[in-house]
Amino acid sequence: MASHIPKSDAQAAPAPAQQYDNEIVDMAKYAHGYKVDSDLAIDTARWVFLDTLGCGLKALEFPHCAKLLGPVVPGTVVPNGSRVPGTPYVLDPINGAFNIGAMIRWLDFNDCWLAAEWGHPSDNMGAILAVADWVNRTNKAGTMKLANGKIFTVKDVLEGMVKAHEIQGVMALENSFNRVGLDHVVLVKVASTAVVSSMLGLSEAQTRDAISQAWADGQSLRSYRHAPNAMSRKSWAAGDACKKAVDLALKVMNGEGGMPSVLSAPTWGFYDVNFKSGKFAFQRPYGSYVMENVLFKVSYPAEFHSQTAIEAAQRINKKLAAMGKTAEDIEDVTNRTHEACIRIIDKQFKTMDNYADRDHCVQYMTAVMFVFNRLEASDYPDSSEAATSPLVADLHKRIKCVEDPQFTRDYHDPAKRTISNALTVRLKDGTTLEEEVVEAPLGHRLRREEAKPEILKKYIRHIEPHFPKQRVDELVELGNDPKKLYDMPVDDYVSLYATEKAP
Structure with missing residues (x-):
């Protein structure tokens, strides 16, 4: 019977260690x-x-x-x-x-x-x-x-x-x-x-x-x-x-x-x-x-490529108010923008089927700002005032995006990294407003110091409904005291956010 024990010269050499990518x-x-x-x-x-x-x-x-x-x-x-x-x-x-x-x-x-x-x-x-x-x-x-x-x-x-x-x-x-x-x-x-x-x-x-x-x-x-x-x-x-x-x-x-x-x-x-x-x-x-x-979302709970468009709409609202006009007087809007905005959130004629559609549609978010002069998380659910507004739905279809190649280049430029949108509003009476351009949103590094007080206000708004005032004050004080915060064991810090009741 042939032996199952291999001869030494028949043994395979061990494979060399493979180098990681x-x-x-x-x-x-x-x-x-x-x-x-x-x-x-x-x-x-x-x-x-x-x-x-x-x-x-x-x-x-x-x-x-x-x-x-x-x-x-x-x-x-x-x-x-x-x-x-x-x-x-x-x-x-x-x-x-x-x-x-x-x-x-x-x-x-x-x-x-x-x-x-x-x-x-x-x-x-x-x-x-x-x-x-x-x-x-x-x-x-x-x-x-x-x-x-x-x-x-x-x-x-x-x-x-x-x-x-x-x-x-x-x-x-x-x-x-x-x-x-x-x-x-x-x-x-x-x-x-x-x-x-x-x-x-x-x-x-x-x-x-x-x-x-x-x-x-x-x-x-x-x-x-x-x-x-x-x-x-x-x-x-x-x-x-x-x-x-x-x-x-x-x-x-x-x-x-x-x-x-x-x-x-x-x-x-x-x-x-x-x-x-x-x-x-x-x-x-x-x-x-x-x-x-990194970019902070300070102003609006919205997909980031739309942030400057929404801010531009908010600025235009002030001009409309000074003219005695409202969103009902808008004939159409042209958004000069960057390629990524068009690829991800340009849905001019798309029906908004759910929350996820709305917070990823530049037309919907911009229309909500024009109509209600706000954009909040509560504006996305199916039953919300904004989602059921006939004026928002109508204006949504009259906001057109066009790419500006320079905006796209600036978006990719490591020295700029801007996320530009520029809105031009034409009114039903034939008046065309001066284009409103916003290149860097609040929260961009170019506007970081301007944003910090707003980031803190946002944090306070978000934690206040969950904790008594004493705990809110304690958390805000800790957040504003880097030395004390940095030295704190993280489990002790996380325990400050615990509640007895499930959401």
Whole structure:
């Protein structure tokens, strides 16, 4: 009988260790090794932190958001789990990341980044805050030792936000996922995976493994953001990305490996399957550029490419009032704009089927401003005054978008990054008003100092309905005291947002 023991010269040589795709190597190296030493980035992150928490609390007032939150099995409380601000929920960090990520993104009112790809870098806070809170509570309880026993402060969370902003934003500068039909939340998943892996104490090699798992994951289609399928999933897609990031990081922490050439592998890699065989391009190395230049949504809960159009309409309303005119006197409006606005939210003759359609339609949002001299989250539901207004519906169809190539170039220019819209209004009596141009919205870096008082007012408006005055005053005082805020253990800070009653 032939022996089943192979001869030594018949044994296969072990395969050489496969090198990771450089794109993944760079992300992991940045997540582990970069020291955030930009005072501007940390201070901006503080404002983003407060603003984002406020947006999440505001979303709890909307039943469609609230019904998605809480434990999978009602009544479940996870020992030393992640707390969900504005609720009594104490969850595992995976579901905690979903809850926080969904609520902060729900109203499309958190920060924004616009480039070849667009997105909302503070979406990553869902994963970062849930993990930091869970780690602290677990380590303090002594039930197990996570992240080498670290107790995260708010400053640590802000540094994690700077890094997640940077990974998502730098990737977005030159790489358009929307042009291949993928949603920008792929970048939330990848950025959160990188940062959370580092926070959990994984090695740099393990972080590479986790990032590769994020790229291998099935990526979300943008279908839920566009007609005919625009729907509420767009409001919880970032929460889903945060949830997946934490799940993957924990799997790798428990021994799961990675895929070194998940991007570049012929036929089966991300580039060939999902990116039309193209490769990622990079405009700059990872640093703190994105947080320093991030855009705040200060004025309106609206898709960001429309912000300057809505502001222009508000300015024109003042001129109309001085003339004794109203929206009923408008014959038509021309919006000179940038290409991204036309591609994403130009829906001149589209019927508004739901909330998701309305907050992603420049014509609807601009018409609401003309008719009611406001644009609020309450103007999007089907039964709202604005959604049922015949004048809004009629004016919506008479607002036309035309691209200005210079506006498009300025939109992509790293030195400008403006989001310009210019409205020209023609009245029924034949009068044409002077064009109203707004290039940089309030909240742009060019208008950052002007925006800060408004960001604080927005935060206060959003938290006031949820807490007694004493707690609101305490939170505002903390937010305005960087030294005290930065040194505070993040679980102690998150506990200030806990409530006894579910939304």
